[in-house]
Amino acid sequence: MSAIGRNTHTRFFGYREAAAFGRELEDWLDQVARELLPHHPPAAVELFEDFIEADATWFGRADDSGGAIGDAVRAACQHWLQAAAACEMPADAWPGRLLKLYEGDEYGAREHLLRHAHLLLDEPAQRRLVAELEYRLEQAQSRASMTDRMPYAVARASAALTLLSESLRDPDILVRATQRLSPDPNPVQRQGFVRAYMDADRLADALVWLQQPWGHFEGSRQSLLAEVLERLGRFEESLPIRRRAFEDSLSVHDLERWLEHLSETDRPQARELARRLALAHDEPTAAAKLLLHLGEVEAAETRLLAGAAHVDGRNYDSLVPLAKSLRAHDCPRAETAVYRALLHGILDRANARAYGHAARYWSRLGEIAASGIALQPLTPHEAFVAEIRTRHARKTSFWAHVNGARREQPQPADFADDDDGDALV
Numbered sequence: 001m002s003a004i005g006r007n008t009h010t011r012f013f014g015y016r017e018a019a020a021f022g023r024e025l026e027d028w029l030d031q032v033a034r035e036l037l038p039h040h041p042p043a044a045v046e047l048f049e050d051f052i053e054a055d056a057t058w059f060g061r062a063d064d065s066g067g068a069i070g071d072a073v074r075a076a077c078q079h080w081l082q083a084a085a086a087c088e089m090p091a092d093a094w095p096g097r098l099l100k101l102y103e104g105d106e107y108g109a110r111e112h113l114l115r116h117a118h119l120l121l122d123e124p125a126q127r128r129l130v131a132e133l134e135y136r137l138e139q140a141q142s143r144a145s146m147t148d149r150m151p152y153a154v155a156r157a158s159a160a161l162t163l164l165s166e167s168l169r170d171p172d173i174l175v176r177a178t179q180r181l182s183p184d185p186n187p188v189q190r191q192g193f194v195r196a197y198m199d200a201d202r203l204a205d206a207l208v209w210l211q212q213p214w215g216h217f218e219g220s221r222q223s224l225l226a227e228v229l230e231r232l233g234r235f236e237e238s239l240p241i242r243r244r245a246f247e248d249s250l251s252v253h254d255l256e257r258w259l260e261h262l263s264e265t266d267r268p269q270a271r272e273l274a275r276r277l278a279l280a281h282d283e284p285t286a287a288a289k290l291l292l293h294l295g296e297v298e299a300a301e302t303r304l305l306a307g308a309a310h311v312d313g314r315n316y317d318s319l320v321p322l323a324k325s326l327r328a329h330d331c332p333r334a335e336t337a338v339y340r341a342l343l344h345g346i347l348d349r350a351n352a353r354a355y356g357h358a359a360r361y362w363s364r365l366g367e368i369a370a371s372g373i374a375l376q377p378l379t380p381h382e383a384f385v386a387e388i389r390t391r392h393a394r395k396t397s398f399w400a401h402v403n404g405a406r407r408e409q410p411q412p413a414d415f416a417d418d419d420d421g422d423a424l425v
Contacts, residue, residue: 013062022068026075033079041086048080059107073109081119094120095129114163130164133157137180171196187214194224203228235261250286252293292325301334308337313345332368333375339365347392359401
């Protein structure tokens with residue numbers, strides 16, 4: 001660690017260098033685990049503990065926006081647990097030392113010490129730790145009731161109990177700790193309870209927290225409720241929930257979740273309903289994606305062309321896969337509509353970080369036009385090109401990409417080449 005320590009004290013690692021620095025830290029940890037731990041576990045424990053306690057140094061010498069330094073500290077915590085478990089020491093020597101090391105955390109990166117406490121402590125030892133923390137939480141709350149101010153100790157004890165509940169796979173601990181602070185848990189907390197009970201395969205307990213509406217999170221509640229009911233084999237109750245979810249979203253994912261547990265005789269009728277709803281849907285891209293999934297290729301292209309003016313080019317994550325799917329299904333006109341929308345979405349917002357992508361869309365549009373395909377009802381390719389050249393003539397960075405005179409360079413996330421004064425994303 002001395003070499004790493006000298007290195008970090010002589011320079012600061014910026015955003016682009018922090019990932020490599022994080023890998024260097026993890027490489028050192030792996031080397032200790034590989035070369036020292038098998039022969040001298042107590043020495044390995046000391047080195048890992050020194051590393052963890054030096055976390056202020058690692059975080060202070062790097063921009064950890066990407067999380068690489070936090071990942072290294074978490075790895076050190078797991079190595080510490082494994083090394084401690086390999087030591088020939090009385091079992092009661094570890095809980096207090098473990099808790100002290102966790103409580104020294106000022107950066108939120110030592111949670112693996114408790115989340116994976118089972119690597120070192122058996123269940124009785126972990127439950128004694130739970131009892132101690134619950135006592136601390138109760139005492140801290142008693143003191144807080146006299147000051148009308150919730151002390152940091154309350155939140156810290158509650159967080160520690162939450163982590164131990166994961167190690168023990170015991171959601172009851174999570175529920176008790178949460179309800180000490182929030183007697184009427186909010187939907188986000190209820191969702192956490194449900195997922196924890198599902199992970200522990202305690203489905204009946206999960207259902208308890210799914211009985212009341214969750215307000216803005218109602219969609220999540222319905223999805224979890226259906227999943228729990230399915231795992232219990234109660235499909236007559238889950239299928240109506242899955243159908244409503246699909247009818248509300250018309251997404252391929254929700255359709256498949258509904259079809260999954262339908263009988264073979266009921267699936268054709270459900271797919272026909274999906275086709276009719278897609279044809280009537282007012283959002284052309286969602287309708288086209290669903291129709292393509294149903295094998296209705298001609299209907300998908302017709303629907304997309306009819307609503308081409310309403311395709312929102314800002315929806316990059318959904319439009320790019322749709323364009324690729326349309327190409328695979330030999331739908332060049334619909335593919336043209338999608339790439340035109342994407343191009344407008346980038347250029348109209350002067351999103352210079354995406355000009356390289358826009359240039360590729362421009363090239364693909366040229367390929368389609370050169371094939372001689374009739375684009376009606378879309379405007380001719382020549383008219384579209386003339387419009388773009390006139391409207392965005394001053395976007396020199398984009399045209400440099402188009403002409404192959406500029407390679408894409410990574411840019412910081414907060415900056416863009418606003419070369420004609422248009423609004424940025």
